[in-house]
Amino acid sequence: MRYSEMFLPTGREVPSDAELISHQLMIRAGLMRKLTSGVYSYLPLGYRVIRKFEQIVREEMNRAGAQEVFLPMVQPAELWQESGRWAHYGKELLRFRDRHDRECCLGPTHEEVITDLVRNEIKTYRQLPRNLYQIQTKFRDEIRPRFGVMRCREFGMKDAYSFDMDEAGSEISYRKMFDAYQRIFTRCGLNFRPVEADSGSIGGKYSHEFMVMADSGEDAICYCGACNYAANLEKAEISRPAENGPAGMTPPVEEVNTPGVRTIKEVCAFLGVAPEAVVKTLIFSADGTPVAVLIRGDQEVNEIKVKNFLGCDLLELADDAMIRKVTGSPRGFAGAVGIKARIIADYSLLGMADCVMGANREDFHLRHVKPGRDFLIADHADLRVVRESDPCPRCGAEIRFARGIEVGHVFKLGTKYSKAMRAAYLDREGQERTMVMGCYGIGIGRTVAAAIEQNHDADGIIWPLPLAPYPVIITPVNVNEKVLFSAAEDLYHALEANGVEVILDDRDERAGVKFKDADLIGIPYRVTVGPKKLAEGKMEIKTRRSGEVIALPVSEVAAFLIGLISAKDLALSTKICT
RNA sequence: CGGGAUGUGGCCCAGCUUGGUAGGGCACUGCGUUCGGGACGCAGGAGUCGCGCGUUCAAAUCGCGCCAUCCCGACCA
Structure with missing residues (x-):
C-alpha cells in the first residue's frame, strides 16, 4: 500500500x-x-x-x-433465566427491551x-x-x-x-x-x-x-x-504447616481495658506485642449467616478462599448490626471467645498458644488466649493471602x-x-x-x-513479526528524485508480486518524518532507498528491534526480505512443535 | 457508588488568581527555500472556551447545578 x-x-x-x-x-x-x-x-x-x-x-x-461458528450478540433473557445467571450476573450484563417489550441482553x-x-x-x-x-x-x-x-x-x-x-x-x-x-x-x-x-x-x-x-x-x-x-x-x-505442639503453659485469660483501640496496629502499640501474637477476628456474612474468620494479626484474609471453603454464593464483610448481634459489641472488638457464630481459622493460627484478641466487649481485649482451651475452632483451612517468600505449595521453595x-x-x-x-x-x-x-x-x-x-521502545511499537500489520516498509528518502523513487517502486512491486505486504512511503516528506513514523508504527523491516547507497547499487535494510542495518545490492533485496520473513515463520513453528 | 483531577480549533497546552476584542506549539491550505532522524520563511483557514442557569454594563474567567473524561478505591465469568 x-x-x-x-x-x-x-x-x-x-x-x-x-x-x-x-x-x-x-x-x-x-x-x-x-x-x-x-x-x-x-x-x-x-x-x-x-x-x-x-x-x-x-x-x-x-x-x-x-x-x-458465529453466535448472536443479542440474546433473550429466557436463556439466562434458565442458567440462573439473569439474576446473578450484575450490572455488567447490559439488559434492554425490544419493541415487543421482551427482555434481552x-x-x-x-x-x-x-x-x-x-x-x-x-x-x-x-x-x-x-x-x-x-x-x-x-x-x-x-x-x-x-x-x-x-x-x-x-x-x-x-x-x-x-x-x-x-x-x-x-x-x-x-x-x-x-x-x-x-x-x-x-x-x-x-x-x-x-x-x-x-x-x-x-x-x-x-x-x-x-x-x-x-x-x-x-x-x-x-x-x-x-x-x-x-x-x-x-x-x-499455602500448605498446612507442620503442627508443633505449643510449648509451655499459657497463663489464664486476662481481660484488659483498651479504650478506643481497634486496629491490629493500635492493639500492638497499646499492649506492646507483635502482630504475630494477635488474632484478627473478621465477621463475614455468608449468604446471610454470620461466620467468624480467625487469622494471625500480620496476615490478610483471602475472601475468595473463604468463599470457596464455605461454598456460599455471596460473601461479604458483616455490617455493624450483624457484628453487634454475634459479638455484643461495636466493630473493632470482635474475638472468638463466646462469639455466637461458626468459627473457622486460617492455618496461621496453628501453633498459636498465647494470643491477644478482641473481648467482644467495647474497649476491651483479651490476652493469654489459647485456642482449644478458651474456644473451639470448627475448621482450620488455607484462608490467607500469599506473601512473597511464603513456601511453594508444591516444593517448599520461596514464592x-x-x-x-x-x-x-x-x-x-x-x-x-x-x-x-x-x-x-x-x-x-x-x-x-x-x-x-x-x-x-x-x-x-x-x-x-x-x-x-512487551514490545516497544522510546520511538514506538516494535511488532513481533507474526503480528506486524505489514512486515516491510520502503522509505525512499526523496520522492522527487526520479531514479531513487523508481528504484523504490520497483522493489515495492517485486515484493507485492511475491505476496509480501508492504508499505511504500511515497509521501513528499523529509526523511526524518518518515523514519519517525516507520518506527512509531513498528514495522519490523525498513528498506531505506537513498542516493548514497543507490549510487553504489545498494539499498539498506534496517531491523526495527535491533536497529541493525545491512546494505545489499538492489537485485538481492527482495529475495533477502522474502527469505527473512519466511525463515522467521519457520523458526517459530519449529520452536513450538518441539 | 465514594475520593481526587481535568474539560479552551483535529492533538498538546497557556489565559482564569485580579471579569473588558480568545492565544501559542503541532497538524492543515497556498507559495518559496530546504531534503538521510519529526526543517525554515511568508500568507491563510479553522474555536457554541463541556452544557445550563445565575451575578454583572460586560463572563473562558465569579457562583450554583448538570454532563463528560481520566486517576484512586469499591466492584468484576
Missing part, C-alpha cells in the same frame, strides 16, 4: 487521557480511536494487527480440532447460547466430543473501563466451548485447548506464563489463566523460582511475585450449564447422561495491547 493513500493518522503528542504505554501508542500509531468510554474504533492499521492475531488463533483452534459471554444450540442438535454419544468456537464482539458494562482496550466494555474475544461425554473426555479437551493456547502465544512471540486460577462464579473444577508478563498488568502472579508452580495471587495456596495481563483463560465447567439447561445425550446403553463442558477465552484486543506493552 502507498502511504499517501492510507488512512493512518499518527501523532507525536501523548494523548492526555492515556495512561498505559500500549494505550498511548495505539492512539499515536493510528491503530484506534476512542468513541466513548470503553468503546473503541479500530483504524486500518490496528484492524490489520487484530486480523493477524485472529488468524493465528483460528489456525491453532482448527489444528486442535475446534470448529468455528448483549452477550458478555456465550455459555447459554452455545449450550442451547448443542442441546438441540446433539443427541448421542456418537456426536461427541465437540468443540465449537467463535471470534466475536462481547459487551460487558464495566464499572470503570480503563487502560484503553485493556479493560474496555466492547471487545473482541475468541471463545470456545467443549462438550464431552464424561469427565475424562473433558480433561482431554481441556488439555488440547491448554496446548493450543501455549502455541498461540508462543507464535506471537510473547513472554507469557499459564497460572492456576480461581474459577470464580462461572463455576467448575479448575482453570488456568494465560498471563503476559508486564509490570503494568492488573493481575498479581505468584510463582515458584524452583519448580514450575505459578498461580494467580487470589488462587495461590515470588510478578505482574501480568490476563490474555487467556481456560475453564473446566463440569456440568454447571449442561445440568441447568439440560444438555444431555444418550450413551451406548441408551442411558441419558449430562454433557461435561469446558470453556476457553482469549481477549483479542487485549492480547494486541499486551504485545505492545
Whole structure:
C-alpha cells in the first residue's frame, strides 16, 4: 500500500487521557480511536494487527480440532433465566427491551447460547466430543473501563466451548485447548506464563489463566523460582504447616481495658506485642449467616478462599448490626471467645498458644488466649493471602511475585450449564447422561495491547513479526528524485508480486518524518532507498528491534526480505512443535 | 457508588488568581527555500472556551447545578 493513500493518522503528542504505554501508542500509531468510554474504533492499521492475531488463533483452534461458528450478540433473557445467571450476573450484563417489550441482553459471554444450540442438535454419544468456537464482539458494562482496550466494555474475544461425554473426555479437551493456547502465544512471540486460577462464579473444577508478563498488568502472579508452580495471587495456596505442639503453659485469660483501640496496629502499640501474637477476628456474612474468620494479626484474609471453603454464593464483610448481634459489641472488638457464630481459622493460627484478641466487649481485649482451651475452632483451612517468600505449595521453595495481563483463560465447567439447561445425550446403553463442558477465552484486543506493552521502545511499537500489520516498509528518502523513487517502486512491486505486504512511503516528506513514523508504527523491516547507497547499487535494510542495518545490492533485496520473513515463520513453528 | 483531577480549533497546552476584542506549539491550505532522524520563511483557514442557569454594563474567567473524561478505591465469568 502507498502511504499517501492510507488512512493512518499518527501523532507525536501523548494523548492526555492515556495512561498505559500500549494505550498511548495505539492512539499515536493510528491503530484506534476512542468513541466513548470503553468503546473503541479500530483504524486500518490496528484492524490489520487484530486480523493477524485472529488468524493465528483460528489456525491453532482448527489444528486442535475446534470448529468455528458465529453466535448472536443479542440474546433473550429466557436463556439466562434458565442458567440462573439473569439474576446473578450484575450490572455488567447490559439488559434492554425490544419493541415487543421482551427482555434481552448483549452477550458478555456465550455459555447459554452455545449450550442451547448443542442441546438441540446433539443427541448421542456418537456426536461427541465437540468443540465449537467463535471470534466475536462481547459487551460487558464495566464499572470503570480503563487502560484503553485493556479493560474496555466492547471487545473482541475468541471463545470456545467443549462438550464431552464424561469427565475424562473433558480433561482431554481441556488439555488440547491448554496446548493450543501455549502455541498461540508462543507464535506471537510473547513472554507469557499459564497460572492456576480461581474459577470464580462461572463455576467448575479448575482453570488456568494465560498471563503476559508486564509490570503494568492488573493481575498479581505468584510463582515458584524452583519448580514450575505459578498461580494467580487470589488462587495461590499455602500448605498446612507442620503442627508443633505449643510449648509451655499459657497463663489464664486476662481481660484488659483498651479504650478506643481497634486496629491490629493500635492493639500492638497499646499492649506492646507483635502482630504475630494477635488474632484478627473478621465477621463475614455468608449468604446471610454470620461466620467468624480467625487469622494471625500480620496476615490478610483471602475472601475468595473463604468463599470457596464455605461454598456460599455471596460473601461479604458483616455490617455493624450483624457484628453487634454475634459479638455484643461495636466493630473493632470482635474475638472468638463466646462469639455466637461458626468459627473457622486460617492455618496461621496453628501453633498459636498465647494470643491477644478482641473481648467482644467495647474497649476491651483479651490476652493469654489459647485456642482449644478458651474456644473451639470448627475448621482450620488455607484462608490467607500469599506473601512473597511464603513456601511453594508444591516444593517448599520461596514464592515470588510478578505482574501480568490476563490474555487467556481456560475453564473446566463440569456440568454447571449442561445440568441447568439440560444438555444431555444418550450413551451406548441408551442411558441419558449430562454433557461435561469446558470453556476457553482469549481477549483479542487485549492480547494486541499486551504485545505492545512487551514490545516497544522510546520511538514506538516494535511488532513481533507474526503480528506486524505489514512486515516491510520502503522509505525512499526523496520522492522527487526520479531514479531513487523508481528504484523504490520497483522493489515495492517485486515484493507485492511475491505476496509480501508492504508499505511504500511515497509521501513528499523529509526523511526524518518518515523514519519517525516507520518506527512509531513498528514495522519490523525498513528498506531505506537513498542516493548514497543507490549510487553504489545498494539499498539498506534496517531491523526495527535491533536497529541493525545491512546494505545489499538492489537485485538481492527482495529475495533477502522474502527469505527473512519466511525463515522467521519457520523458526517459530519449529520452536513450538518441539 | 465514594475520593481526587481535568474539560479552551483535529492533538498538546497557556489565559482564569485580579471579569473588558480568545492565544501559542503541532497538524492543515497556498507559495518559496530546504531534503538521510519529526526543517525554515511568508500568507491563510479553522474555536457554541463541556452544557445550563445565575451575578454583572460586560463572563473562558465569579457562583450554583448538570454532563463528560481520566486517576484512586469499591466492584468484576
